[in-house]
Amino acid sequence: MKNQNNQRLQSVLLAAIATIFLLGASYSAFAQGIGAKYGSRDPITCADTKAPVKGAITAALATQYARCAAEGADRDNIWLLEDLKIQVGAATPYDPKYHYPADIDVKAPVYSLRGSYKRYACAPISDDKGWENRGANCTVFYNTKATGVCFKTNFGDWYCGIGGNFGGDDNLTEYKMRPPGFEPDAAATAKDKSTATAKNNNQPNAPKATANENKNENGYPKPDFSEMEKFYEIRKMEYNIADGKLYFIAKMTNQNNAVEWSISFYDADDIKLDEKKYAQVVSGEYSKVGDLAKFYFYLPTESIMKRVTKVVVTRNIY
Numbered sequence: 519m520k521n522q523n524n525q526r527l528q529s530v531l532l533a534a535i536a537t538i539f540l541l542g543a544s545y546s547a548f549a550q551g552i553g554a555k556y557g558s559r560d561p562i563t564c565a566d567t568k569a570p571v572k573g574a575i576t577a578a579l580a581t582q583y584a585r586c587a588a589e590g591a592d593r594d595n596i597w598l599l600e601d602l603k604i605q606v607g608a609a610t611p612y613d614p615k616y617h618y619p620a621d622i623d624v625k626a627p628v629y630s631l632r633g634s635y636k637r638y639a640c641a642p643i644s645d646d647k648g649w650e651n652r653g654a655n656c657t658v659f660y661n662t663k664a665t666g667v668c669f670k671t672n673f674g675d676w677y678c679g680i681g682g683n684f685g686g687d688d689n690l691t692e693y694k695m696r697p698p699g700f701e702p703d704a705a706a707t708a709k710d711k712s713t714a715t716a717k718n719n720n721q722p723n724a725p726k727a728t729a730n731e732n733k734n735e736n737g738y739p740k741p742d743f744s745e746m747e748k749f750y751e752i753r754k755m756e757y758n759i760a761d762g763k764l765y766f767i768a769k770m771t772n773q774n775n776a777v778e779w780s781i782s783f784y785d786a787d788d789i790k791l792d793e794k795k796y797a798q799v800v801s802g803e804y805s806k807v808g809d810l811a812k813f814y815f816y817l818p819t820e821s822i823m824k825r826v827t828k829v830v831v832t833r834n835i836y
Contacts, residue, residue, distance in 0.1 A: 524803050525688075529633060529810055530646075537639070537675075538655065551768065552591055552596070553596065553697075553699060555590070555591075555596070555642050555643070556595075556596040556640040556641070556642055556643060556655065556697055557640070557643045557652055557653065557655065557697050557699030557700050557701075558596055558638070558698055558699050558700060559598070559610065559697070559698050559699025560655075561589035561590050561591065561596065561598060562582075562585045562586055562589050562718070563589075563647040564582065564583060564680055565804045566584035566674040566828060567583055567677070568674050568675055568676070569646045569676075571674070572574060573608070574609060574627075574629065575606060575668050575676060575678070576606065577605060579676070579678075580604050580606050580629070580631060580668050580678045581602055581603075581604045582602060583631075583668070583676050583677065583678035584599070584602065584631070584678040584680045585599050585602060586664065587677060587678060587679050588637070588679070588680075588682075595639045595640060595641055596638075596639075596640045596697075597638065597639055597641070598637075598638040598640070598697070598698050599635050599636070599637055599638075600635070600636045600638060600698050601634070601635060601636050602633065602634075602635040602680075603633045603634050603635070604631050604632070604633040604666075604680060605631065605632050605633055606629050606630075606631060606668070607629060607631065607632070608629075609627035609628070609629055610627060610628050610629075610630065611627060611628070612624045612625070612626070612627075612628055612669075613628070618669065619671075619677070619823035620671050621671045621673065622670070622671060622672070622753060623667050623669070623670040623671055623672050623674075625820070626669065626670040628667060628668070628669045628721075629667065629668040629669070630665070630666070630667055631664075631665060631666035631667060631668060631678065631680050631684075632663070632664065632665050632666070632686075633664050633666070633680060634660075634661060634662045634663070634664055635660075635661055635664060635680065635810045636658050636659070636660055636680075637658070637659045637661065637681065637688070638657075638658050638695070638698060639656065639657045639658075639659070640655050640657075640697045641655045641656075642655070643655055650789075651757075652789065653696050653697075653700055653702065653785070653787060653789045654694040654695065654696065654785075654789050654790060655694075655697065655730065656694075656695040656696065656697050657691060657692070657693050658691065658692045658693075658695045659688040659690075659691055660688060660689060660690035660691070660692075661681045661686050661687070661688050661689065662689055662690075663686050663687075663689070664680050664681040664684075664685065664686035665680065665684060665685035665686045666678065666679050666680030666681065666684040666685065666686075667679060667684055668673040673799055688748060692819050692821065692822065693773070693792070694790070694791050694792055694822075695822070696825075702787050738757045738823065738826070738829075739826060739827055739829050740755075740829070741755065741764065741766075741781065741827055741829040741830070741831055742828070742829065742830045742831060743755075743831050745764075745831060745832055745833055746768070746779060746831045746833070748772065749770065749772040749833075750768035750769060750770055750771060750772075751768060751769045751771050752766060752767075752768050753766075753767040753768060753769065753810070754766065754767045755767075757817070759817065759820055759823065762816060762817050763815065763816060763817060764781070764810075764814060764815045764816075764817055764829075765812060765813070765814045766813055766814070767810060767811070767812050767813075768810070768811065768813060769810045769811075770806070770807050770808065770809050770811075771807060771808075772807065778796075778833055778834045779795075779796065779797040779815075779831055779832070779833055779834060780793055780794065780795045780796075780832050780833075780834055781793070781794050781797075781804050781815040781829060781830070781831050781832075782830050782832065783818055783822065783823075783826045783828075783829055784826065784827065784828040784830070785826065785827055786825075786827045788828070789825060791818060791822050791825060792813050792818040792822055794816045794817070794818075795834065797813045797814070797815055797831075798813060798814050799811055799812070799813055802815075815831075817829050818819075
């Protein structure tokens, strides 16, 4: 009898383990499919939002619930929170003058939140020629003084929201950023390495490229002015990160409109991170071949510049 009970118990346990495994596999496959369209990690979800059943909510749980409430995907974007930091304030009674959802438990206390975050809005990745945005398909909204709230619903679940409709304005926006969890295309990376290896094997006496051969003393890449040099003699250039500009001095050698230029910034995967149009003249206008003038291009934000490995100046053709 005892052996039969043991066998029955083992069968139940094995069935339970198999069920858990299948559910886990199903969830994993579902999770891996959400972010793939955007080249990002998957949104965080909360299976249970009832803790704590009694007492005040902790900062750790408030952070978790706020991410679960904010992250997700719609037809146009995936929304993800990074670097979320939350502090929980003291409990206050429900106040009907605030616009809380209809399912709020009016008998339970409400907890105010403050903190900061980076909110990513990432478009689907595209490999179309002329509009390849992989690895640069996100807009990032920074909120360093976000406010929010945590409350309980009539069903005993916690809801926490921060920023957006809950308060605190986004005070910095960056464009063409990498999604959280982005991984460069492995096949493309392997192809590039294979091509580079074959090239080096065919040129055994060629000098080895160094990581800094195309960078200035501050570690920023030297711009490729080759197209502009058809019209100007570039005398000097310098990055001024604090000023947000790339300055250069040039002498006109061929008549041309000085503002018909763009500057593009690329990362190590040759993905365009940003583009600025129109070189600006610093001091006055010039009108003839032989004139020297100082120009500048605007730079991307400093965080983008840290990822830039190639800078190219091109002529705008209309």
